[in-house]
Amino acid sequence: MSDYATSRLPIVTANDGHAYLPACAVVALLRAIADTHRDLAGEPGCDLHAGAAAIDQEADYLECRAIQHTR
Numbered sequence: 001m002s003d004y005a006t007s008r009l010p011i012v013t014a015n016d017g018h019a020y021l022p023a024c025a026v027v028a029l030l031r032a033i034a035d036t037h038r039d040l041a042g043e044p045g046c047d048l049h050a051g052a053a054a055i056d057q058e059a060d061y062l063e064c065r066a067i068q069h070t071r
Contacts, residue, residue, distance in 0.1 A: 006030075006062040013069045023066035030059035 009026065011019050034055040037048035 004058055004061040006058045006065070009062065011065055011069050017070055019066035019069040021066075023062055027059045027063050027066075030055050030062070034059070 006026070009021055009023075011021055011023055014020050034052040037052035037055065040046050041048045041052070
């Protein structure tokens, strides 16, 4: 079992050969959350770089899973 939260998301490959969750929407959402954390990192008392890095890792892992499903 993977330590990634996104490992629990189901991905299916459709007849058109694309992976669907839709994974691309989830990846975009995770990246947007990471960007928001980076934007807030400049705020006094906030250190969100570690959170952003973790979210990026989740997005990378999910993106790799989607690619594996479309091979």
